[in-house]
Amino acid sequence: MAALIPVLALLLLVFWMAFWQNGPGEPIVYTLNHYRNIFTDSFTYKTFLNTVGFAATAVIVSLLFSVPTAWLVERTDLPGKNLIFMLVTLGALLPTFFTAMGWVFLLHPRIGIVNRFVVDLFGLNQAPFNIASIIGMGWVEGLGLSSIAFIMVVATYRTMDPSLEEAARVHGLGIFRTLLYVTLPLTFPGIIAASIYVFTIALSAFEVPAIIGMSNKIFTFSTFIFYKIQPLEELPNYGIAGAVSTVLIVLALLLSWSYFGVLRFSHRYAVVTGKAYRPRLIELGPKGWILAWSFLGCYFIVAKLLPFLLLIWAALLRYFQPPSWAALSQVSLNNFYGLPWSLLLQGAWNTLILMIAVPTLTLLICMAISWTVLRSGLRWRLLFDAAAFLPHAVPHLILAIATMFATLFLLHNAFSLYGSLTILIFVYTVSRISFATRIINNSLAQIHPELEEAALVGGLKLLQVMRKILVPLLKPALVYAWIWMALLCYRELTMASVLVTSQNNVTLPMVVWGLWLGGSLNQAAAANLVVLAFMLPAVLLYFIFGRRSRVSETV
Amino acid sequence: MISISGLCKNFRTGDHAVAALQTIDLEVGRGEFFVLLGPSGSGKTTLLRSVAGLEKPDEGEISLNGKMVYSRSRRISAAPEEREIGMVFQSYAIWPHLTVAENIGLVLTHGRSRMSKKNAMERIRHSLELVQLENFEDRPARLLSGGQQQRVALARALAVNPALLLMDEPLSNLDARLREEVRANIKKLAKQLGSTVLYVTHDQVEAMVLADRIAVMTHGKILQIGNPFELYRNPANALVAEFFGSINWIRGIMVDANHAKTECGVLCIDDARRCDGAVIVGIRPEDIRLERPSNADENRIEGRVMSSTFLGDQVIAEVKINERTLIAKAAPDDGKPEGIMSVHLPKSKLVVFPDRAEQQSPLDQRIEG
Numbered sequence: 001m002a003a004l005i006p007v008l009a010l011l012l013l014v015f016w017m018a019f020w021q022n023g024p025g026e027p028i029v030y031t032l033n034h035y036r037n038i039f040t041d042s043f044t045y046k047t048f049l050n051t052v053g054f055a056a057t058a059v060i061v062s063l064l065f066s067v068p069t070a071w072l073v074e075r076t077d078l079p080g081k082n083l084i085f086m087l088v089t090l091g092a093l094l095p096t097f098f099t100a101m102g103w104v105f106l107l108h109p110r111i112g113i114v115n116r117f118v119v120d121l122f123g124l125n126q127a128p129f130n131i132a133s134i135i136g137m138g139w140v141e142g143l144g145l146s147s148i149a150f151i152m153v154v155a156t157y158r159t160m161d162p163s164l165e166e167a168a169r170v171h172g173l174g175i176f177r178t179l180l181y182v183t184l185p186l187t188f189p190g191i192i193a194a195s196i197y198v199f200t201i202a203l204s205a206f207e208v209p210a211i212i213g214m215s216n217k218i219f220t221f222s223t224f225i226f227y228k229i230q231p232l233e234e235l236p237n238y239g240i241a242g243a244v245s246t247v248l249i250v251l252a253l254l255l256s257w258s259y260f261g262v263l264r265f266s267h268r269y270a271v272v273t274g275k276a277y278r279p280r281l282i283e284l285g286p287k288g289w290i291l292a293w294s295f296l297g298c299y300f301i302v303a304k305l306l307p308f309l310l311l312i313w314a315a316l317l318r319y320f321q322p323p324s325w326a327a328l329s330q331v332s333l334n335n336f337y338g339l340p341w342s343l344l345l346q347g348a349w350n351t352l353i354l355m356i357a358v359p360t361l362t363l364l365i366c367m368a369i370s371w372t373v374l375r376s377g378l379r380w381r382l383l384f385d386a387a388a389f390l391p392h393a394v395p396h397l398i399l400a401i402a403t404m405f406a407t408l409f410l411l412h413n414a415f416s417l418y419g420s421l422t423i424l425i426f427v428y429t430v431s432r433i434s435f436a437t438r439i440i441n442n443s444l445a446q447i448h449p450e451l452e453e454a455a456l457v458g459g460l461k462l463l464q465v466m467r468k469i470l471v472p473l474l475k476p477a478l479v480y481a482w483i484w485m486a487l488l489c490y491r492e493l494t495m496a497s498v499l500v501t502s503q504n505n506v507t508l509p510m511v512v513w514g515l516w517l518g519g520s521l522n523q524a525a526a527a528n529l530v531v532l533a534f535m536l537p538a539v540l541l542y543f544i545f546g547r548r549s550r551v552s553e554t555v
Numbered sequence: 556m557i558s559i560s561g562l563c564k565n566f567r568t569g570d571h572a573v574a575a576l577q578t579i580d581l582e583v584g585r586g587e588f589f590v591l592l593g594p595s596g597s598g599k600t601t602l603l604r605s606v607a608g609l610e611k612p613d614e615g616e617i618s619l620n621g622k623m624v625y626s627r628s629r630r631i632s633a634a635p636e637e638r639e640i641g642m643v644f645q646s647y648a649i650w651p652h653l654t655v656a657e658n659i660g661l662v663l664t665h666g667r668s669r670m671s672k673k674n675a676m677e678r679i680r681h682s683l684e685l686v687q688l689e690n691f692e693d694r695p696a697r698l699l700s701g702g703q704q705q706r707v708a709l710a711r712a713l714a715v716n717p718a719l720l721l722m723d724e725p726l727s728n729l730d731a732r733l734r735e736e737v738r739a740n741i742k743k744l745a746k747q748l749g750s751t752v753l754y755v756t757h758d759q760v761e762a763m764v765l766a767d768r769i770a771v772m773t774h775g776k777i778l779q780i781g782n783p784f785e786l787y788r789n790p791a792n793a794l795v796a797e798f799f800g801s802i803n804w805i806r807g808i809m810v811d812a813n814h815a816k817t818e819c820g821v822l823c824i825d826d827a828r829r830c831d832g833a834v835i836v837g838i839r840p841e842d843i844r845l846e847r848p849s850n851a852d853e854n855r856i857e858g859r860v861m862s863s864t865f866l867g868d869q870v871i872a873e874v875k876i877n878e879r880t881l882i883a884k885a886a887p888d889d890g891k892p893e894g895i896m897s898v899h900l901p902k903s904k905l906v907v908f909p910d911r912a913e914q915q916s917p918l919d920q921r922i923e924g
Contacts (some may be wrong), residue, residue: 164651171715174637182650
C-alpha cells in the first residue's frame with residue numbers, strides 16, 4: 001500500500017498547487033484566479049486545439065502504418081515476419097527526441113535539406129514542407145508511436161477466432177469481401193482502442209513538441225506547462241502550471257476510461273479457440289511480397305533510417321548544410337572532439353545507476369502489488385489495481401513537476417532531494433509501476449494458485465514461497481520487464497527535463513537536450529550518436545534475453 | 556462426389572516436419588454421410604480443411620463434384636470461395652457483429668451466388684425453418700446460446716445449397732444432452748436433403764450413429780474404411796478394434812491354422828485372417844460367456860472371478876485365467892459371477908492379429924500390465 005501513496009499524493013499536490021495565489025515560500029493564499037486565467041485566455045484554447053490536432057495527426061499516421069502491417073503479418077504468407085517484429089521493436093526503443101532532431105534536419109523550413117532541395121529545384125519562394133507545425137510534429141510523433149499501435153493491432157488479430165474469416169471464405173466471399181465485411185468490422189473496436197491509447201500518449205507527449213515546437217513558439221499542453229515552470233524571462237508560475245495540468249489529467253483520465261470501455265467491447269468479439277492450427281494464410285505471391293515489402297521498406301526508411309542518416313551527416317558538419325561536394329570537404333569529427341565529455345561521462349554514470357536501480361525497485365514493488373491483487377483476497381485489492389494504473393493515465397511530465405514542487409517547497413527542510421539522483425529514481429519508479437504491474441499480473445494469472453498452496457502446505461513461509469516458487473516461475477517475465485524498463489530509463493527525457501537541475505543528476509538524454517536548446521544543433525547530433533552507441537549493449541542484451549515473443553506485452 | 560488420391564501434407568514445427576497426412580486415398584459417393592474418425596492429432600481435421608481449401612496439401616489431388624480443386628501436378632489450387640461447399644466450424648464461427656439473418660444473408664448476397672436481398676430473405680427464412688429457429692432473424696448472433704449458435708452455423712452452411720457439407724466436430728462444444736438431440740437432427744436433415752456430408756469427430760459413438768461409412772485415422776493415415784458394423788465386428792487391425800469399444804487382448808502363438816496356444820490355454824480360432832507365429836487374440840467383453848463349471852469343452856477355460864460390479868443393465872466381471880485378467884460383461888439375470896467359473900470364448904467372436912511390436916505400441920502396456 002505504501003507504494004501507492006506517493007502516486008495519489010503527487011496527484012493531490014497538483015490540484016492543490018493550482019489554488020495557490022502566491023509563489024511557494026510565501027504565506028499560502030488560496031485563489032481561483034489561475035483557473036479563471038486559463039479559461040479566459042485565448043492562448044489556452046489555441047494550445048488546446050494545437051494539442052488535439054497534434055494528437056489526432058499522430059493517431060492517423062500511426063494507424064496508416066500499423067493496420068496494414070498487422071494484417072500482413074498475421075494473415076498473409078509474407079516472408080520475413082521476424083525481421084518486421086525486430087525492426088518494430090528497435091523502432092520502439094529508438095528515443096523520440098533522436099528521430100525528432102533528424103526530422104528537423106530533413107524538413108525544417110529554413111535548414112531542412114528536402115526543403116532546400118525542392119526550393120532550389122523549382123525556384124519556390126517558400127519552403128513546401130514545415131516540420132515545425134502541428135501537422136509536422138504530429139507526423140513525427142505518429143511515426144514514433146506506430147510501433148506501439150502495431151503491437152496493439154496485432155494483438156487484436158491474434159485474439160480473433162480465425163474461423164470467423166474462414167467461414168466467410170468457404171461460403172464464397174473472396175479475400176477482399178472477407179476483409180470488408182468480416183475482418184474490419186471485427187477488428188474495429190481493437191483499432192479504436194489502439195487509437196485512443198495512442199491519442200492519450202500523444203496528448204501529453206513532451207519530446208517532439210519540445211524539440212521541434214518550442215523554439216518555434218508552437219505550444220502543446222505539455223510544452224506550455226513546461227514553459228510555465230521553466231520560463232526564460234519571467235518567474236515560474238506554478239499556479240498556472242497546476243491549473244493546466246489538472247485539465248490535462250482530467251482529459252487523460254477520461255480517455256483512459258473510454259479506452260477500457262472500448263477494450264471491453266472488443267473483447268466481446270475475442271474467442272480463445274485453443275485450436276492448434278494457424279489460420280489459412282493468404283497467398284500474396286512474389287508480386288505481392290515485393291509490393292508489401294516496398295511499403296514496409298518505405299516506412300522503415302522514412303521513419304527510422306532517414307532521420308538517423310541525417311543525424312550522422314549533421315554530426316559530421318560544423319554548420320548544417322545539404323550534402324554536396326563542398327560540404328563533403330568540410331566533414332570532420334570535430335563535433336565529437338568538442339563534446340562536453342566530462343558531462344557526458346557523468347551522465348553515463350548516472351544513467352547506468354538509474355538503469356539498474358529503477359527496474360529493480362519497480363519489480364519489487366510490483367511483485368507486491370500483483371500478489372495483493374491476484375492472491376491475497378484482501379477486500380480492497382481491486383483498488384490497488386486501479387491505483388497502479390494511475391501513473392499510466394497521468395502524464396509523466398506532471399508527475400515530475402509535482403515531485404519537483406514537493407522537494408522544492410514541502411520537503412526542503414526535511415531532506416535536500418532537489419537536484420539529486422534519488423529524486424529521479426523515485427519518479428522513474430513511480431511512472432513505471434503501471435507497466436510492470438500489468439506484465440506481472442498477466443504472468444501471475446497463468447500460474448495456478450495451487451502451486452503456491454502446495455508449498456504453503458509443505459511448510460514454507462510466505463516469503464520463502466515467493467522466493468522459491470513464484471520468482472523462478474515468473475523469471476522470464478521478470479527478466480523481460482527488467483530489461484525493457486532499463487531501456488526506457490535510458491531514453492527518458494520528459495521527466496528528466498524537469499528534475500535535472502545540476503551536474504549531480506544529469507542524464508545522457510539531458511546532455512543532448514541541453515546542447516540542442518543551446519542552439520548547437522550539430523553538436524547535439526554528435527552527442528546523440530554517442531548516446532545511442534552507449535545504448536547498444538543494452539539493446540543487445542534485450543534481444544538475447546528479453547525478447548522471446550513477448551513483444552505483445554509491452555502495451 | 557469427393558475423390559481424393561495420394562494426398563500428403565507436412566507441417567513444419569521449428570526444425571522438424573510432422574506428417575499430418577500420408578498418402579490419403581478416399582472416395583465419397585453422392586448423398587453419403589461420411590465420417591472421419593480419429594484421436595486428436597490424427598490428421599482428420601487437416602484432411603477436412605484440405606477439402607475446404609483452408610489448408611494447402613503438399614502432394615496429391617482432390618476433386619469435388621467432378622471438378623478438380625487441387626492438383627499438385629497440374630498446379631491447380633482453388634481458393635475456398637471457389638469450391639461449392641458449406642461448412643460448420645467447431646467454434647461455429649458465427650459473426651458476432653451481425654444478426655442471425657445477416658449471418659446467413661452475408662453469404663447469400665456477397666458469396667458465390669450474389670442473390671438479391673429479397674430472394675435472400677426467402678432463403679434465410681427457409682434455412683432457419685430447417686433448424687427450427689424461426690423468428691430468430693433479428694437476434695444479435697452473439698447473444699445466442701451455444702446450441703442456437705450451432706444451429707445458425709448449420710443453417711448458414713445449408714443456405715448456400717452446397718454440393719458438399721463439411722462439419723468439423725460440430726457437437727464437441729455442446730453439453731451431453733443437447734449433443735444427442737442435435738446429432739439426431741443433423742442425421743435427419745442430411746437424409747431429408749440428400750446432402751453429401753464429410754464429418755470430423757473423435758467420438759466413436761457419434762460416428763456410429765451418424766455415418767453411412769467411417770474412415771478411421773491415426774498419425775495421418777487411414778487405417779480402415781467401412782460401415783459401423785464392419786468396423787466393430789471386423790476390424791482391420793488392433794488399433795481399429797481398440798478404437799471401437801473395449802476389447803481384451805490375449806497373447807499367444809499359432810500352433811496350426813485354427814489353434815493358438817495362449818496365456819489362457821489353447822484356443823480354437825475362426826478368424827478368416829490367416830496368421831502364424833506370435834499373435835494377439837482379441838475378444839470383446841460382451842462376447843465372453845461366464846458359465847457354471849462344466850466339462851472343459853472347446854474354448855471353455857476355468858477362470859477365477861476376481862471382482863464383479865453391478866451396473867443395472869449389465870455386470871462387469873474381472874476374470875483371471877492363469878496370469879491374464881479379462882474383462883467380461885454379463886447379463887445381470889444370470890446371478891452374480893463369483894468363484895471359479897467356466898469362461899467361454901466363442902470362436903466366432905475371436906479376432907486375431909500378428910503380434911508386431913510397431914503396430915501395438917498403445918496396446919503393449921495394457922497387455923504387459
